[in-house]
Amino acid sequence: MTQTVHTDGPVKKIVTGIPGFDAISMGGLPKGRTTLVTGTAGSSKTIMAVQFLIHGMQKYDEPGVFVTFEETPIDIRRNVGSFGWNLEQYSNEGRLAFVDGSPEPGQSTVETGNYDFSALLARIESAVKKVGAQRVAIDSVSALFSQFADAGVVRRELFRLAAGLKQMGVTSLLTAERLQEYGDIARFGVEEFVADNVIVLRNVLEQERRRRTIEILKYRGSAHQKGEFPFTISPDGIAILPLSAMELTQKSSNVRISSGNEELDRMCSGGYYRDSVILVSGATGTGKTLMVTTFLDNGSKCGEKTLVFAFEESREQLLRNAIGWSIDFRKWEEKGLLKILCQYPETLGLEDHLLWMKKEIENFGPTRVALDSLSALERVSSVKSFREFVIALTAHLKAKETAGLFTATTVSLMGGTSITETHISSITDSIILLRYVELMGEMRRGITVLKMRGSWHDKAIREFEIDDKGMHIGRAFHAVSGILAGTPTRLVLAEQERMGEMFQRK
Amino acid sequence: MKYVLKLYITGQTPASIRALENLKRIMAEELSQEYHLEVIDVLEDPVLAEDEKIIATPTLVKSLPPPLARIIGDLSNREKVLLGLDVVSNRKEVRQ
Numbered sequence: 001m002t003q004t005v006h007t008d009g010p011v012k013k014i015v016t017g018i019p020g021f022d023a024i025s026m027g028g029l030p031k032g033r034t035t036l037v038t039g040t041a042g043s044s045k046t047i048m049a050v051q052f053l054i055h056g057m058q059k060y061d062e063p064g065v066f067v068t069f070e071e072t073p074i075d076i077r078r079n080v081g082s083f084g085w086n087l088e089q090y091s092n093e094g095r096l097a098f099v100d101g102s103p104e105p106g107q108s109t110v111e112t113g114n115y116d117f118s119a120l121l122a123r124i125e126s127a128v129k130k131v132g133a134q135r136v137a138i139d140s141v142s143a144l145f146s147q148f149a150d151a152g153v154v155r156r157e158l159f160r161l162a163a164g165l166k167q168m169g170v171t172s173l174l175t176a177e178r179l180q181e182y183g184d185i186a187r188f189g190v191e192e193f194v195a196d197n198v199i200v201l202r203n204v205l206e207q208e209r210r211r212r213t214i215e216i217l218k219y220r221g222s223a224h225q226k227g228e229f230p231f232t233i234s235p236d237g238i239a240i241l242p243l244s245a246m247e248l249t250q251k252s253s254n255v256r257i258s259s260g261n262e263e264l265d266r267m268c269s270g271g272y273y274r275d276s277v278i279l280v281s282g283a284t285g286t287g288k289t290l291m292v293t294t295f296l297d298n299g300s301k302c303g304e305k306t307l308v309f310a311f312e313e314s315r316e317q318l319l320r321n322a323i324g325w326s327i328d329f330r331k332w333e334e335k336g337l338l339k340i341l342c343q344y345p346e347t348l349g350l351e352d353h354l355l356w357m358k359k360e361i362e363n364f365g366p367t368r369v370a371l372d373s374l375s376a377l378e379r380v381s382s383v384k385s386f387r388e389f390v391i392a393l394t395a396h397l398k399a400k401e402t403a404g405l406f407t408a409t410t411v412s413l414m415g416g417t418s419i420t421e422t423h424i425s426s427i428t429d430s431i432i433l434l435r436y437v438e439l440m441g442e443m444r445r446g447i448t449v450l451k452m453r454g455s456w457h458d459k460a461i462r463e464f465e466i467d468d469k470g471m472h473i474g475r476a477f478h479a480v481s482g483i484l485a486g487t488p489t490r491l492v493l494a495e496q497e498r499m500g501e502m503f504q505r506k
Numbered sequence: 507m508k509y510v511l512k513l514y515i516t517g518q519t520p521a522s523i524r525a526l527e528n529l530k531r532i533m534a535e536e537l538s539q540e541y542h543l544e545v546i547d548v549l550e551d552p553v554l555a556e557d558e559k560i561i562a563t564p565t566l567v568k569s570l571p572p573p574l575a576r577i578i579g580d581l582s583n584r585e586k587v588l589l590g591l592d593v594v595s596n597r598k599e600v601r602q
Contacts, residue, residue, distance in 0.1 A: 101561050108575045110590035113525075113582035118516035119548040119555050119563040126552035148562065148578070157562075 011222040014062075014134075014171050017055025018048070020240025024225040025216055034162045034172045034194045038186040039201030044212065044233060045175040046071070048201065049137035050080050050087070051237040052173050057095050062134040064090075065127045065170075067099040067120075069143035083237050097127035103147050111149050117157040121164045128168050136170045142177035145188050155188065162194040185217070196220040202228065206382055209349055214240055230385060232351035239355060241392055257368070257403055258302075260294030263473035264432075267449050267458035272430060274367075276453070277394050277404040279374075279425065282434030283414075286445060287466055288407040289313070291432070292370040293322050293329075294470055295405050299368040300332040307366035309357055310342045311376035318342075325470045339364050350381045350389045358396050369397060373407040374424070390424045414438060414486035429453040437463070437488050439480065446483055447473060509533075509541035509591070510570035514555060516548045516563045521580045525564035528581040536584075536593055566590070 013027035022028045029035050029052070039045045053064035066087075068076060077087045090096035101120065128136065138161075144154050165172045174194055176186040181202050185191040191198055198218040204211050213228035231240040256271035265271040272278055282288050292308060299306040310318055318340055322329040332338035341360060348356065361369060371393075378386050390406075397404040406428070414436055425431060431450040436443055447464050449457040460476035461483050477483060479491045513529060515522035526545065533541055548555040548563060558567060566577040568591055577590035 100556065100559050102559065104559060104574075106573075108573065108590070109578060110575070110586050111578045112586035112590070113528075113580035114521055115562040115564060115579045116521070117562055118519075119514060119565070120561045122516055122548045123552045123555055123560075144561075 011220075013222070015060065016052055017059045018051055018238055018240065019236075020229070020231065021214070021238075024214070024229050024240060025219070026223045026225065029171055029173065030197055030219065030222055031171050032166065032169050033196055034165050034174055035197035035199060036186065036191055036194045037173055037175045037199045037201060038178045038191070039175075040178055040181060040203060043201040043203040044238060045177075045201060046076070046139050047080065047083075047233065048238055049139045049173055049175055050076065050085065051083075053096065053135050053137050054080075054085050054087075054090075054237070056135040057090050063095040063131040064135040064137065065097045065099060065124060065131065065133040067101060067124060067136065067138040069101045069103075069138075069147065070140055072102045073098040073100050083235065085237075095131055097131045097133065099123050099127050101144075101147075103143070109147075115153070117161060120157075121161060124161075125164070125168060128170060134170055136165060136168075136172040138172065138174045140175040140177055141190055142175075142187050151188055155190075158190060158194065197222075206385075209380070211349065211382075211385065212351070230351050230388060232349065232355055234352075234355050241351060241354065241388070253401055258298045259291070260296075260298030261291075261471055261473065263462075264447070264471075267447075267462070267473070268430070268452055269456045269458075272403055273454070274403060275398050275401040276429035277397060277406065277427070278430040278432060279406050279408055279428040280432045280434065281408040281410060283410045283412065283436055286434035286436060287464070287471055288409070288434060289318070289321055289372055290325060290466060290471055291434075292372050292405055292407060293318075293325060293327055296338060296368060296370055297322070297327045297329075297332070299366075300335070300337040303337065304368060305337055305339075305364060305366040306332070306368040306370070307339045307361065307364050308341070308370040308372065309360075310340060310372050311345045312373055313342070315340045315342050324468065325466075326468055327470070339366070345376045345380045350377065350385050353377065354389055354392055357393065361396065361400065361402070366402060368403045368405070370405040371407070373409055375407075375409040387424060387427075390427050394427055412486065425451075433484065435461075435483055437461075437477065437480070437483050439488055439490065446477060448484075507571040508539065509537065509568065511541060511543045512558070512567045512569065513543060513545045514548055514558070514560045514563050514565045514567070515545060522564055524582070525566070525580045528584075528587070529566065532581070532584055532587050536588060568592075 012031040013029060014031045015022050015028040037045055037048055053066055056062035056064050080087065087096060124136065127133065141158055145151055148154050176190040178184060178186050181204050185198060197220060200215045200217050202213045212231050214231050215228045216224045229240050231238055253274040255274040257274055258265050258271045259268065280288050280291050296306040296308055319329050329338060394404065430452045433448050433450050435446045437446045445464050446461045448461040462473050462476050464471055464473040480488050481491060482489050513526060515525065546554050548560060562578050564580055566581065568575045575590055575592065577587055581587050
């Protein structure tokens with residue numbers, strides 16, 4: 001993002017600076033052209049329009065002009081102040097100019113005879129000249145239709161406006177309202193007049209939760225990513241999560257780190273990979289949080305920074321759990337080697353959780369991150385956005401060469417897979433299963449390394465016990481089958497021998 | 507109270523000229539009292555248009571007597587102009 005102009009075929013683009021947008025648009029907005037941004041009420045059109053200008057002024061030294069037909073400049077300044085955008089300051093510095101076309105309340109207006117928007121064009125042109133603007137945002141043209149009675153004239157004049165903007169050589173972003181999330185592109189057929197490039201912002205209610213997406217519908221003569229991309233309104237404005245646009249370019253590390261349990265390390269032939277993401281799946285009470293705890297403890301012992309996101313238990317509970325296994329989390333916290341962050345899954349949407357987590361990881365800089373549990377997060381989202389969330393988080397961890405340990409809770413006590421597992425097993429590098437094994441009227445526990453990408457691992461299902469020192473992995477279950485299926489059966493010796501022969505004989 | 511009017515135009519276009527002519531004729535025929543008219547060319551002075559948030563031209567703004575009112579277009583419809591200006595037609599009074 002160091003250059004301002006990208007060459008991409010015949011159409012040049014200018015980098016907007018809106019996080020993620022330049023990735024999905026493959027370089028930004030078409031330079032010197034008008035792009036229409038449509039969306040329903042509350043789909044963050046105005047924020048995007050302002051942000052387009054803000055980044056231009058902040059990062060690329062490109063002054064801007066904001067034309068408003070809906071809210072007054074005062075309202076806009078106030079509304080975007082919460083993002084830390086000080087529009088007044090830019091205005092004072094002569095880098096931002098407003099063209100105010102907001103309706104004057106209480107003023108009677110009569111129309112008689114022909115008119116055009118030459119005055120508007122003249123004002124925009126004068127503002128562009130005054131600040132040397134390269135970016136123009138217009139919000140929203142739909143409001144013009146309520147200010148003027150003759151929709152035909154407004155359409156004709158919008159067409160002239162788009163042509164005028166092109167002549168001025170500015171890159172412009174024009175917003176328009178639409179009535180439905182999936183329907184006509186914009187009200188009043190606005191898109192027909194500035195149809196070169198169309199972006200749609202959506203704000204869909206999905207499982208009682210708002211999910212915002214952005215889609216580049218049309219980018220004439222220019223490449224772009226297709227489909228809807230989730231975005232969120234962060235404290236810094238719009239942030240798009242270009243999940244499908246992400247490339248698998250992560251480096252892979254051969255360095256091993258300890259799980260905190262020697263025997264488990266042996267089962268994994270020397271520990272987890274430094275930059276791998278491990279999924280630990282098991283029913284409630286099988287020892288998932290214990291694995292998280294020893295994993296983090298081991299990291300801190302090595303002087304590494306570790307971070308845990310807890311969505312099921314509070315900080316106090318985690319500390320108490322740890323003490324129960326003779327691990328002192330408080331000590332690591334005081335030394336600044338451990339950070340425990342707890343949050344209810346329901347407090348935020350997944351996109352916001354992701355943003356929050358990325359920020360915390362960025363700020364703290366841990367080498368090990370644990371998440372307990374993924375299943376809690378899955379409850380508050382759809383399958384698609386959950387998968388996207390895990391992919392994005394995984395990619396973020398890998399880019400930072402950070403080890404990630406995620407836990408997933410299986411629904412049934414015996415055997416079975418967790419829903420979480422089914423959806424993301426292909427994303428994680430390693431999968432460790434913790435299972436209850438009912439044998440001869442006793443509940444025992446088994447552990448197995450189901451998958452470990454790029455490494456040999458123990459294929460056996462080993463029994464383990466938990467006491468006040470933590471997890472102790474013992475021998476493999478002998479002459480028992482059906483553990484993972486949830487129906488452990490003891491094989492009679494004779495039968496076992498027969499089966500052995502079956503495979504030896506060939 | 508004296509009428510204070512501002513007519514915003516963009517250059518000497520046919521519509522601008524028409525609006526000015528229409529206005530002068532209507533005022534002469536319908537308004538017995540004096541009025542003050544200022545013609546502002548937005549192309550020459552965009553800042554003045556900014557203050558009044560002018561989008562379309564021609565636009566006639568009546569600042570006095572209150573209330574503030576604006577009439578958009580070339581003022582070709584006499585009745586509408588009178589309505590917008592809140593002027594009671596002389597002719598109608600005569601007829602009554």
